[in-house]
Amino acid sequence: MVPDTAPIFPGRRPLAAMGVAILLVALFGGFASARFRHAGEWVPAIPNTIGHWESIDSPIAAEILEGLGNPPTISKMYVNPLGERVYASVMAVGPFENYHDPMVCIAGGGNFSMTAREIFPLDGPGSGKIRAMIFRRRDGAVRMLMYYWQQSRDGSTDTSARMGNYRDMLARFDTGLGAVVIGRQTCLMRIHAFIRPDDPDGVQAQRNVEEISRTIYQALRRDAGLEPLK
Amino acid sequence: MKGVRPDRHGGRIGALALLACAGCGMDHAENKGTDTSFIRIPGKPTPSVPMKAGPVLPTREKDRFQWHVTTHRRQVIDDAIKDQVLREEEEEVIVGKTSDGPNPGTVFEIRKNGKPFRAEIFDVSSEQVRQVAAGLGDRVTMVPPLPLMRLPVREGAEQDWIGVLQFRKVRTPGTAYSRVSAQEIVKTPAGEFGAWRVETVIRTTIEGKPFAFPMTRWFAPGVGMVRQRLYVGNILVEKELVRYRPGGK
Numbered sequence: 001m002v003p004d005t006a007p008i009f010p011g012r013r014p015l016a017a018m019g020v021a022i023l024l025v026a027l028f029g030g031f032a033s034a035r036f037r038h039a040g041e042w043v044p045a046i047p048n049t050i051g052h053w054e055s056i057d058s059p060i061a062a063e064i065l066e067g068l069g070n071p072p073t074i075s076k077m078y079v080n081p082l083g084e085r086v087y088a089s090v091m092a093v094g095p096f097e098n099y100h101d102p103m104v105c106i107a108g109g110g111n112f113s114m115t116a117r118e119i120f121p122l123d124g125p126g127s128g129k130i131r132a133m134i135f136r137r138r139d140g141a142v143r144m145l146m147y148y149w150q151q152s153r154d155g156s157t158d159t160s161a162r163m164g165n166y167r168d169m170l171a172r173f174d175t176g177l178g179a180v181v182i183g184r185q186t187c188l189m190r191i192h193a194f195i196r197p198d199d200p201d202g203v204q205a206q207r208n209v210e211e212i213s214r215t216i217y218q219a220l221r222r223d224a225g226l227e228p229l230k
Numbered sequence: 231m232k233g234v235r236p237d238r239h240g241g242r243i244g245a246l247a248l249l250a251c252a253g254c255g256m257d258h259a260e261n262k263g264t265d266t267s268f269i270r271i272p273g274k275p276t277p278s279v280p281m282k283a284g285p286v287l288p289t290r291e292k293d294r295f296q297w298h299v300t301t302h303r304r305q306v307i308d309d310a311i312k313d314q315v316l317r318e319e320e321e322e323v324i325v326g327k328t329s330d331g332p333n334p335g336t337v338f339e340i341r342k343n344g345k346p347f348r349a350e351i352f353d354v355s356s357e358q359v360r361q362v363a364a365g366l367g368d369r370v371t372m373v374p375p376l377p378l379m380r381l382p383v384r385e386g387a388e389q390d391w392i393g394v395l396q397f398r399k400v401r402t403p404g405t406a407y408s409r410v411s412a413q414e415i416v417k418t419p420a421g422e423f424g425a426w427r428v429e430t431v432i433r434t435t436i437e438g439k440p441f442a443f444p445m446t447r448w449f450a451p452g453v454g455m456v457r458q459r460l461y462v463g464n465i466l467v468e469k470e471l472v473r474y475r476p477g478g479k
Contacts, residue, residue: 052388052407081407081431082444116263120271134265143268195268198446202268203276204411207386210272 032180033095039179039186040094042153043072044223050215053078058087069097078212084196084204086212090220091188093150094179096172099162102148102190106135113138119159122147123214127229128157130189130213134202145205146192147213152178153185153224191216279413281424284452286383287354288325289336295323295454296473298419302466321347321469324478335362335375357381359449371396376432378408378447383426385410395434404434416448416456420471423450425457 048055058077065073068091075089093099107114116134121127130149136142150158160171178184191213195202218228270276301316319342326337335353339346351362353375360375373396377389391406408430416425425448432443448457458469 052390081433082409082429083431114263115265116267116269118266118269118271122272124272132269134263134268136265143265145268199412201412203270203385206268206270 032176035180035183036094038094039184040071040092040098042185042187042224043074043092044090044187044220046074046076046088046090046216047219048076050078050212052080053086053212055079055088060089068100069095071098080208084193084208086191086193086208088191088212088216089189090216091190093186093188096162096175099175099188101161102133102135102146103161106144106146111137112144115143122149122157122210122217123229128155128217129159130157131159132206143195143202144192145195145202145209146190147209148191149189151187151189151217151220155221155224155226187220189213189216189220279415279424281413282450282452285354286379286381286426286449286451287352287359287454288452289328289352289354290476291325291327292478293325293454294473294475294478295471296475297321297323297469298472300468300470302468304464304466316465320472335360355381365397368398372404372406373401376406376408376430378430379410379426379428379449383410383449385413385426395432402434402436404432406430406432411446414448416450418456418471420456420474423448423453423456423471425450 055076055078058075060073060075065071071094072092073089075087078086078088091098103114103117106112112135114133115136116132118132119129120132122130128149128151130147133146133148135144135146148159150160152158158171158174160168160174162168162171162175175186178186191209193205193209195205199205221228297320298318299321300318303314303316305312322341322344324339324341326339328334328336335351338350338352340348340350348364348366349369350364351369353360353362358380359378361372361378362375363369363371372391373394374391376391376393379389380387387410389408391404391408393404393406395402395404408428410426411429412427414425414427416423427446427448429444429446431445434441434443443460443462445458445460447455447459450456453471453474455469456471458467460467460469
Protein backbone atom coordinates (compact mmCIF):
# COMPACT_ATOMS: atom_id res chain seq x y z
CA MET A 1 0.00 0.00 0.00
CA VAL A 2 1.31 3.42 -0.97
CA PRO A 3 1.38 5.84 1.95
CA ASP A 4 -0.84 8.95 1.61
CA THR A 5 2.11 11.29 1.75
CA ALA A 6 4.23 9.47 -0.85
CA PRO A 7 5.68 11.74 -3.56
CA ILE A 8 4.33 11.18 -7.04
CA PHE A 9 7.86 11.39 -8.50
CA PRO A 10 10.41 9.71 -6.27
CA GLY A 11 13.96 11.13 -5.97
CA ARG A 12 15.07 14.17 -8.08
CA ARG A 13 12.47 13.78 -10.81
CA PRO A 14 10.05 16.38 -9.44
CA LEU A 15 12.69 19.10 -9.69
CA ALA A 16 13.64 18.05 -13.21
CA ALA A 17 10.01 17.93 -14.29
CA MET A 18 9.37 21.35 -12.76
CA GLY A 19 12.43 22.75 -14.50
CA VAL A 20 11.30 21.38 -17.85
CA ALA A 21 7.81 22.74 -17.27
CA ILE A 22 9.15 26.21 -16.38
CA LEU A 23 11.40 26.17 -19.43
CA LEU A 24 8.52 25.16 -21.71
CA VAL A 25 6.26 27.84 -20.23
CA ALA A 26 9.02 30.44 -20.61
CA LEU A 27 9.67 29.41 -24.21
CA PHE A 28 5.99 29.49 -25.03
CA GLY A 29 5.63 32.84 -23.26
CA GLY A 30 8.49 34.30 -25.25
CA PHE A 31 7.12 32.89 -28.47
CA ALA A 32 3.59 34.14 -27.70
CA SER A 33 4.88 37.62 -26.80
CA ALA A 34 6.78 37.83 -30.08
CA ARG A 35 3.71 36.68 -31.99
CA PHE A 36 1.45 39.21 -30.22
CA ARG A 37 3.98 41.93 -31.02
CA HIS A 38 3.91 40.85 -34.65
CA ALA A 39 0.09 40.89 -34.58
CA GLY A 40 0.20 44.58 -33.71
CA GLU A 41 2.69 45.64 -36.38
CA TRP A 42 0.23 46.25 -39.22
CA VAL A 43 -0.54 49.97 -39.32
CA PRO A 44 -2.28 50.58 -42.63
CA ALA A 45 -2.52 54.12 -43.93
CA ILE A 46 -5.95 55.63 -44.41
CA PRO A 47 -6.81 58.22 -47.07
CA ASN A 48 -6.35 61.93 -46.38
CA THR A 49 -9.16 62.86 -48.75
CA ILE A 50 -12.38 60.94 -49.34
CA GLY A 51 -14.69 62.48 -51.95
CA HIS A 52 -15.66 65.88 -50.54
CA TRP A 53 -14.05 65.08 -47.20
CA GLU A 54 -10.69 66.55 -46.15
CA SER A 55 -8.92 65.20 -43.10
CA ILE A 56 -6.70 66.59 -40.41
CA ASP A 57 -4.80 64.55 -37.83
CA SER A 58 -6.75 64.25 -34.61
CA PRO A 59 -4.50 62.39 -32.17
CA ILE A 60 -6.01 60.33 -29.38
CA ALA A 61 -5.10 61.67 -25.91
CA ALA A 62 -1.78 60.33 -24.61
CA GLU A 63 -3.29 59.14 -21.32
CA ILE A 64 -5.88 57.07 -23.19
CA LEU A 65 -3.20 55.46 -25.36
CA GLU A 66 -1.09 54.79 -22.29
CA GLY A 67 -4.00 52.93 -20.73
CA LEU A 68 -4.14 50.77 -23.85
CA GLY A 69 -0.43 49.96 -23.82
CA ASN A 70 0.47 52.59 -26.44
CA PRO A 71 -0.54 50.70 -29.58
CA PRO A 72 0.43 52.37 -32.91
CA THR A 73 -2.56 54.49 -33.91
CA ILE A 74 -3.64 56.72 -36.76
CA SER A 75 -6.51 59.04 -35.95
CA LYS A 76 -8.09 61.59 -38.26
CA MET A 77 -11.02 63.96 -38.33
CA TYR A 78 -12.74 64.26 -41.71
CA VAL A 79 -14.62 67.49 -42.47
CA ASN A 80 -16.93 68.07 -45.45
CA PRO A 81 -17.83 71.41 -47.06
CA LEU A 82 -20.88 71.75 -44.80
CA GLY A 83 -18.67 71.46 -41.73
CA GLU A 84 -19.90 67.98 -40.77
CA ARG A 85 -17.30 65.83 -39.06
CA VAL A 86 -16.46 62.15 -38.98
CA TYR A 87 -13.72 60.78 -36.74
CA ALA A 88 -11.77 57.70 -37.75
CA SER A 89 -9.06 55.78 -35.94
CA VAL A 90 -6.99 52.75 -36.83
CA MET A 91 -5.33 51.04 -33.91
CA ALA A 92 -2.86 48.22 -34.50
CA VAL A 93 -3.56 45.66 -31.78
CA GLY A 94 -1.25 43.01 -30.41
CA PRO A 95 -1.60 41.98 -26.76
CA PHE A 96 -4.96 41.85 -25.04
CA GLU A 97 -4.39 45.14 -23.20
CA ASN A 98 -4.73 46.92 -26.56
CA TYR A 99 -8.30 45.70 -26.90
CA HIS A 100 -10.92 47.96 -25.38
CA ASP A 101 -14.43 47.65 -26.66
CA PRO A 102 -16.45 50.86 -27.09
CA MET A 103 -19.49 49.11 -25.61
CA VAL A 104 -17.63 49.07 -22.32
CA CYS A 105 -15.18 51.98 -22.68
CA ILE A 106 -17.60 54.67 -23.85
CA ALA A 107 -20.56 53.52 -21.81
CA GLY A 108 -18.29 52.91 -18.81
CA GLY A 109 -17.08 56.50 -18.89
CA GLY A 110 -20.36 57.48 -17.29
CA ASN A 111 -21.50 60.16 -19.72
CA PHE A 112 -22.91 57.93 -22.46
CA SER A 113 -25.01 54.80 -22.54
CA MET A 114 -25.32 52.44 -25.50
CA THR A 115 -28.88 52.64 -26.82
CA ALA A 116 -28.73 50.63 -30.05
CA ARG A 117 -26.57 48.05 -31.74
CA GLU A 118 -26.77 46.32 -35.11
CA ILE A 119 -24.35 44.09 -37.01
CA PHE A 120 -24.33 44.00 -40.80
CA PRO A 121 -21.99 43.73 -43.81
CA LEU A 122 -20.36 47.10 -44.42
CA ASP A 123 -20.09 47.09 -48.18
CA GLY A 124 -22.71 44.71 -49.52
CA PRO A 125 -22.78 40.90 -49.73
CA GLY A 126 -19.38 39.31 -49.27
CA SER A 127 -17.93 42.24 -47.40
CA GLY A 128 -16.87 42.14 -43.77
CA LYS A 129 -19.36 42.70 -41.00
CA ILE A 130 -19.24 45.71 -38.71
CA ARG A 131 -21.02 46.65 -35.52
CA ALA A 132 -23.02 49.89 -35.59
CA MET A 133 -23.82 51.43 -32.23
CA ILE A 134 -25.64 54.47 -30.91
CA PHE A 135 -24.33 56.04 -27.73
CA ARG A 136 -26.60 58.60 -26.12
CA ARG A 137 -25.42 61.12 -23.59
CA ARG A 138 -27.18 60.48 -20.31
CA ASP A 139 -28.84 63.90 -20.37
CA GLY A 140 -30.41 62.75 -23.67
CA ALA A 141 -29.15 65.70 -25.67
CA VAL A 142 -26.45 64.16 -27.84
CA ARG A 143 -26.21 60.94 -29.79
CA MET A 144 -23.14 59.43 -31.39
CA LEU A 145 -23.11 56.81 -34.13
CA MET A 146 -20.09 54.53 -34.25
CA TYR A 147 -19.06 51.79 -36.67
CA TYR A 148 -16.63 49.38 -35.03
CA TRP A 149 -14.84 46.34 -36.29
CA GLN A 150 -11.62 44.40 -36.07
CA GLN A 151 -9.92 44.26 -39.43
CA SER A 152 -7.44 41.46 -40.07
CA ARG A 153 -4.82 41.62 -42.73
CA ASP A 154 -6.24 38.45 -44.26
CA GLY A 155 -9.39 40.46 -45.10
CA SER A 156 -11.67 39.09 -42.41
CA THR A 157 -13.50 41.29 -39.92
CA ASP A 158 -14.78 40.52 -36.46
CA THR A 159 -17.24 42.40 -34.30
CA SER A 160 -16.98 40.39 -31.07
CA ALA A 161 -16.22 42.22 -27.86
CA ARG A 162 -12.92 41.59 -26.12
CA MET A 163 -12.94 43.24 -22.74
CA GLY A 164 -11.65 40.67 -20.29
CA ASN A 165 -14.93 39.48 -18.83
CA TYR A 166 -16.27 35.93 -18.87
CA ARG A 167 -18.58 36.60 -21.82
CA ASP A 168 -15.72 37.25 -24.24
CA MET A 169 -13.74 34.06 -23.60
CA LEU A 170 -14.31 32.60 -27.06
CA ALA A 171 -13.41 35.90 -28.73
CA ARG A 172 -10.24 36.17 -26.66
CA PHE A 173 -9.37 32.58 -27.47
CA ASP A 174 -9.83 33.43 -31.14
CA THR A 175 -7.54 36.47 -30.76
CA GLY A 176 -4.86 34.35 -29.08
CA LEU A 177 -5.15 31.60 -31.67
CA GLY A 178 -5.09 34.10 -34.52
CA ALA A 179 -2.10 36.05 -33.21
CA VAL A 180 0.05 33.22 -31.82
CA VAL A 181 -0.74 30.21 -34.00
CA ILE A 182 -1.97 31.67 -37.30
CA GLY A 183 0.10 34.87 -37.17
CA ARG A 184 -2.87 37.12 -37.92
CA GLN A 185 -2.31 40.89 -37.86
CA THR A 186 -5.23 43.00 -36.75
CA CYS A 187 -6.41 46.60 -36.41
CA LEU A 188 -9.30 48.00 -34.44
CA MET A 189 -11.42 50.38 -36.48
CA ARG A 190 -13.57 53.03 -34.84
CA ILE A 191 -15.42 55.47 -37.08
CA HIS A 192 -17.92 57.79 -35.51
CA ALA A 193 -19.91 61.00 -35.85
CA PHE A 194 -22.19 62.97 -33.59
CA ILE A 195 -25.79 63.24 -34.76
CA ARG A 196 -26.59 66.90 -35.32
CA PRO A 197 -29.82 68.49 -34.11
CA ASP A 198 -30.82 69.22 -37.72
CA ASP A 199 -30.51 65.52 -38.54
CA PRO A 200 -33.30 64.27 -36.28
CA ASP A 201 -33.25 60.62 -37.45
CA GLY A 202 -29.48 60.42 -37.88
CA VAL A 203 -29.84 59.65 -41.60
CA GLN A 204 -27.10 62.04 -42.64
CA ALA A 205 -24.77 60.98 -39.83
CA GLN A 206 -25.05 57.35 -40.91
CA ARG A 207 -24.55 58.31 -44.55
CA ASN A 208 -21.40 60.17 -43.58
CA VAL A 209 -20.01 57.42 -41.33
CA GLU A 210 -20.82 54.87 -44.01
CA GLU A 211 -19.06 56.77 -46.78
CA ILE A 212 -15.89 57.15 -44.72
CA SER A 213 -16.04 53.57 -43.40
CA ARG A 214 -16.50 51.96 -46.81
CA THR A 215 -13.64 53.91 -48.35
CA ILE A 216 -11.33 53.13 -45.46
CA TYR A 217 -12.36 49.47 -45.53
CA GLN A 218 -11.39 49.28 -49.20
CA ALA A 219 -8.12 51.13 -48.45
CA LEU A 220 -7.27 48.58 -45.75
CA ARG A 221 -7.92 45.74 -48.17
CA ARG A 222 -5.66 47.41 -50.73
CA ASP A 223 -2.98 47.92 -48.10
CA ALA A 224 -3.22 44.22 -47.26
CA GLY A 225 -2.73 43.34 -50.94
CA LEU A 226 -6.30 42.01 -51.31
CA GLU A 227 -8.56 42.42 -54.31
CA PRO A 228 -11.11 45.23 -53.97
CA LEU A 229 -14.69 44.07 -53.41
CA LYS A 230 -17.10 44.93 -56.19
CA MET B 231 -8.79 6.89 2.68
CA LYS B 232 -6.72 9.65 4.23
CA GLY B 233 -5.25 12.22 1.74
CA VAL B 234 -7.58 11.28 -1.06
CA ARG B 235 -10.61 13.57 -1.35
CA PRO B 236 -13.29 12.83 -3.78
CA ASP B 237 -13.96 16.04 -5.79
CA ARG B 238 -17.59 16.62 -5.00
CA HIS B 239 -17.63 20.11 -6.54
CA GLY B 240 -15.92 19.27 -9.81
CA GLY B 241 -19.15 18.63 -11.66
CA ARG B 242 -20.71 21.89 -10.47
CA ILE B 243 -17.63 23.91 -11.39
CA GLY B 244 -17.62 22.30 -14.83
CA ALA B 245 -21.28 23.16 -15.27
CA LEU B 246 -20.58 26.75 -14.24
CA ALA B 247 -17.78 26.98 -16.81
CA LEU B 248 -20.13 25.66 -19.49
CA LEU B 249 -22.76 28.19 -18.47
CA ALA B 250 -20.15 30.94 -18.68
CA CYS B 251 -19.18 29.83 -22.16
CA ALA B 252 -22.83 29.85 -23.17
CA GLY B 253 -22.71 33.59 -22.68
CA CYS B 254 -19.71 33.96 -24.94
CA GLY B 255 -19.94 35.90 -28.15
CA MET B 256 -22.04 38.95 -27.39
CA ASP B 257 -22.72 39.33 -31.06
CA HIS B 258 -25.16 36.46 -30.92
CA ALA B 259 -27.30 38.42 -28.51
CA GLU B 260 -30.47 39.91 -29.91
CA ASN B 261 -30.04 43.45 -31.18
CA LYS B 262 -32.03 45.79 -29.02
CA GLY B 263 -32.10 49.26 -27.65
CA THR B 264 -34.27 52.31 -27.49
CA ASP B 265 -32.52 54.00 -30.44
CA THR B 266 -32.57 51.20 -33.02
CA SER B 267 -34.41 53.53 -35.43
CA PHE B 268 -31.16 55.54 -35.67
CA ILE B 269 -29.40 52.66 -37.44
CA ARG B 270 -30.56 51.69 -40.90
CA ILE B 271 -29.44 48.34 -42.29
CA PRO B 272 -27.93 48.88 -45.77
CA GLY B 273 -30.05 47.37 -48.52
CA LYS B 274 -33.26 47.45 -46.52
CA PRO B 275 -35.86 49.92 -47.75
CA THR B 276 -36.22 53.00 -45.62
CA PRO B 277 -39.56 54.73 -45.16
CA SER B 278 -40.02 57.68 -47.49
CA VAL B 279 -41.90 60.89 -46.86
CA PRO B 280 -45.12 61.34 -48.87
CA MET B 281 -44.71 64.18 -51.37
CA LYS B 282 -47.02 65.90 -53.80
CA ALA B 283 -46.50 65.46 -57.51
CA GLY B 284 -45.07 68.36 -59.44
CA PRO B 285 -41.86 70.27 -60.04
CA VAL B 286 -39.66 70.89 -56.97
CA LEU B 287 -39.50 74.57 -57.85
CA PRO B 288 -42.53 75.63 -59.89
CA THR B 289 -41.95 78.70 -62.05
CA ARG B 290 -45.55 79.68 -62.77
CA GLU B 291 -45.74 83.38 -63.44
CA LYS B 292 -47.63 85.41 -60.81
CA ASP B 293 -47.46 82.73 -58.11
CA ARG B 294 -47.33 84.51 -54.75
CA PHE B 295 -45.77 83.37 -51.50
CA GLN B 296 -46.03 85.09 -48.17
CA TRP B 297 -43.14 84.50 -45.81
CA HIS B 298 -42.63 85.09 -42.13
CA VAL B 299 -39.00 86.11 -41.62
CA THR B 300 -37.23 85.88 -38.29
CA THR B 301 -33.72 87.21 -37.81
CA HIS B 302 -31.77 85.73 -34.89
CA ARG B 303 -28.39 86.25 -33.36
CA ARG B 304 -26.99 82.83 -32.46
CA GLN B 305 -24.03 82.23 -30.24
CA VAL B 306 -22.63 78.95 -29.00
CA ILE B 307 -21.49 79.34 -25.41
CA ASP B 308 -20.17 76.28 -23.59
CA ASP B 309 -22.00 73.84 -25.85
CA ALA B 310 -25.27 75.71 -25.35
CA ILE B 311 -26.94 77.78 -28.05
CA LYS B 312 -27.87 81.31 -27.03
CA ASP B 313 -30.55 82.57 -29.35
CA GLN B 314 -31.75 86.17 -29.51
CA VAL B 315 -34.52 87.20 -31.90
CA LEU B 316 -33.53 90.51 -33.47
CA ARG B 317 -36.63 91.12 -35.58
CA GLU B 318 -39.64 89.52 -37.22
CA GLU B 319 -41.23 90.70 -40.44
CA GLU B 320 -43.30 89.62 -43.43
CA GLU B 321 -42.14 89.29 -47.02
CA GLU B 322 -44.01 88.57 -50.20
CA VAL B 323 -42.50 86.75 -53.14
CA ILE B 324 -43.91 87.11 -56.64
CA VAL B 325 -42.78 84.84 -59.44
CA GLY B 326 -41.91 86.80 -62.55
CA LYS B 327 -41.43 85.91 -66.16
CA THR B 328 -38.87 83.37 -67.19
CA SER B 329 -36.33 85.17 -69.35
CA ASP B 330 -33.72 84.04 -71.82
CA GLY B 331 -31.59 87.17 -71.43
CA PRO B 332 -28.02 87.39 -70.17
CA ASN B 333 -29.16 85.77 -66.91
CA PRO B 334 -31.65 83.18 -68.13
CA GLY B 335 -34.06 82.09 -65.44
CA THR B 336 -37.14 82.91 -63.44
CA VAL B 337 -37.13 85.94 -61.18
CA PHE B 338 -38.52 85.48 -57.67
CA GLU B 339 -39.07 89.06 -56.60
CA ILE B 340 -39.14 89.64 -52.86
CA ARG B 341 -41.19 92.57 -51.57
CA LYS B 342 -41.35 94.21 -48.17
CA ASN B 343 -44.29 96.47 -47.39
CA GLY B 344 -45.27 96.20 -51.04
CA LYS B 345 -41.93 97.47 -52.37
CA PRO B 346 -39.37 95.36 -54.27
CA PHE B 347 -36.52 94.66 -51.91
CA ARG B 348 -34.54 91.77 -53.27
CA ALA B 349 -34.68 89.10 -55.96
CA GLU B 350 -33.44 85.60 -56.63
CA ILE B 351 -33.17 84.13 -60.10
CA PHE B 352 -33.38 80.38 -60.65
CA ASP B 353 -32.94 78.40 -63.81
CA VAL B 354 -35.19 75.34 -63.67
CA SER B 355 -34.89 72.83 -66.49
CA SER B 356 -35.96 69.21 -66.80
CA GLU B 357 -32.47 68.20 -65.67
CA GLN B 358 -31.59 70.48 -62.78
CA VAL B 359 -32.31 73.50 -60.61
CA ARG B 360 -29.62 76.19 -60.66
CA GLN B 361 -29.30 79.55 -58.98
CA VAL B 362 -28.38 82.31 -61.40
CA ALA B 363 -28.31 85.44 -59.26
CA ALA B 364 -29.38 86.91 -55.93
CA GLY B 365 -29.47 90.30 -54.29
CA LEU B 366 -30.86 93.78 -54.51
CA GLY B 367 -30.90 95.97 -57.62
CA ASP B 368 -27.25 95.18 -58.16
CA ARG B 369 -27.35 91.44 -57.98
CA VAL B 370 -24.60 88.96 -57.39
CA THR B 371 -24.51 86.76 -60.44
CA MET B 372 -23.13 83.23 -60.37
CA VAL B 373 -21.12 82.44 -63.49
CA PRO B 374 -21.88 79.73 -64.51
CA PRO B 375 -25.19 79.26 -62.68
CA LEU B 376 -24.79 77.39 -59.40
CA PRO B 377 -26.37 73.90 -59.43
CA LEU B 378 -28.58 73.14 -56.40
CA MET B 379 -29.94 69.74 -57.38
CA ARG B 380 -30.26 67.36 -60.28
CA LEU B 381 -33.69 66.11 -61.32
CA PRO B 382 -35.24 63.74 -60.49
CA VAL B 383 -34.22 64.50 -56.93
CA ARG B 384 -32.28 61.76 -55.15
CA GLU B 385 -31.54 61.84 -51.45
CA GLY B 386 -27.82 62.19 -50.77
CA ALA B 387 -27.03 63.61 -54.23
CA GLU B 388 -24.20 66.16 -54.22
CA GLN B 389 -23.29 69.00 -56.57
CA ASP B 390 -20.08 70.99 -56.84
CA TRP B 391 -19.57 74.39 -58.34
CA ILE B 392 -16.45 76.33 -59.18
CA GLY B 393 -17.03 79.71 -60.75
CA VAL B 394 -17.13 83.43 -60.37
CA LEU B 395 -19.37 85.65 -58.27
CA GLN B 396 -19.90 88.86 -60.15
CA PHE B 397 -21.08 92.02 -58.41
CA ARG B 398 -21.15 95.09 -60.66
CA LYS B 399 -17.69 95.01 -62.22
CA VAL B 400 -16.05 93.01 -59.44
CA ARG B 401 -15.46 89.35 -60.16
CA THR B 402 -14.52 87.07 -57.26
CA PRO B 403 -13.71 83.38 -57.60
CA GLY B 404 -15.95 81.12 -55.55
CA THR B 405 -16.80 77.53 -54.86
CA ALA B 406 -20.00 75.91 -53.72
CA TYR B 407 -21.25 72.56 -52.54
CA SER B 408 -24.87 71.53 -52.51
CA ARG B 409 -26.46 68.36 -51.20
CA VAL B 410 -29.96 66.91 -51.02
CA SER B 411 -29.72 65.89 -47.39
CA ALA B 412 -33.08 64.42 -46.55
CA GLN B 413 -36.79 64.05 -47.17
CA GLU B 414 -38.69 65.67 -44.34
CA ILE B 415 -42.15 66.67 -43.24
CA VAL B 416 -42.00 70.44 -42.79
CA LYS B 417 -44.58 72.14 -40.61
CA THR B 418 -45.21 75.76 -41.50
CA PRO B 419 -48.05 78.21 -40.85
CA ALA B 420 -49.18 77.39 -44.42
CA GLY B 421 -49.51 73.70 -43.56
CA GLU B 422 -47.48 70.49 -43.63
CA PHE B 423 -45.40 69.64 -46.65
CA GLY B 424 -43.30 66.68 -47.71
CA ALA B 425 -40.08 68.38 -48.81
CA TRP B 426 -36.48 67.87 -49.86
CA ARG B 427 -33.93 69.49 -47.58
CA VAL B 428 -31.15 70.97 -49.71
CA GLU B 429 -28.04 72.33 -48.04
CA THR B 430 -25.69 74.64 -49.86
CA VAL B 431 -22.55 76.47 -48.88
CA ILE B 432 -20.93 79.16 -51.03
CA ARG B 433 -17.33 80.07 -50.28
CA THR B 434 -15.52 83.10 -51.55
CA THR B 435 -12.93 85.68 -50.59
CA ILE B 436 -13.89 89.25 -49.79
CA GLU B 437 -11.05 91.75 -49.39
CA GLY B 438 -8.63 88.90 -48.80
CA LYS B 439 -10.71 87.22 -46.10
CA PRO B 440 -12.40 83.85 -46.64
CA PHE B 441 -16.18 83.86 -46.22
CA ALA B 442 -18.70 81.01 -46.19
CA PHE B 443 -22.43 81.42 -46.70
CA PRO B 444 -24.28 78.29 -45.62
CA MET B 445 -27.97 77.99 -46.36
CA THR B 446 -30.63 75.34 -46.13
CA ARG B 447 -33.76 75.28 -48.26
CA TRP B 448 -36.74 72.96 -48.16
CA PHE B 449 -38.37 72.35 -51.56
CA ALA B 450 -41.88 70.88 -51.55
CA PRO B 451 -42.82 69.47 -54.97
CA GLY B 452 -45.73 71.33 -56.50
CA VAL B 453 -45.25 74.33 -54.19
CA GLY B 454 -41.59 75.36 -54.13
CA MET B 455 -39.57 76.67 -51.20
CA VAL B 456 -41.46 76.26 -47.95
CA ARG B 457 -38.65 77.05 -45.51
CA GLN B 458 -35.20 78.63 -45.72
CA ARG B 459 -32.35 79.19 -43.33
CA LEU B 460 -29.45 81.44 -44.17
CA TYR B 461 -26.44 82.14 -42.00
CA VAL B 462 -24.29 85.24 -42.23
CA GLY B 463 -21.71 84.94 -39.48
CA ASN B 464 -23.69 84.48 -36.27
CA ILE B 465 -26.84 85.96 -37.79
CA LEU B 466 -29.48 83.41 -38.78
CA VAL B 467 -32.32 84.43 -41.08
CA GLU B 468 -35.22 81.97 -41.03
CA LYS B 469 -38.09 82.12 -43.49
CA GLU B 470 -41.28 80.11 -43.29
CA LEU B 471 -44.15 79.92 -45.71
CA VAL B 472 -47.31 81.52 -44.35
CA ARG B 473 -49.46 81.61 -47.44
CA TYR B 474 -49.21 80.32 -50.98
CA ARG B 475 -51.38 81.63 -53.83
CA PRO B 476 -50.92 79.86 -57.18
CA GLY B 477 -51.36 82.36 -60.00
CA GLY B 478 -51.66 85.14 -57.44
CA LYS B 479 -55.29 84.25 -56.67
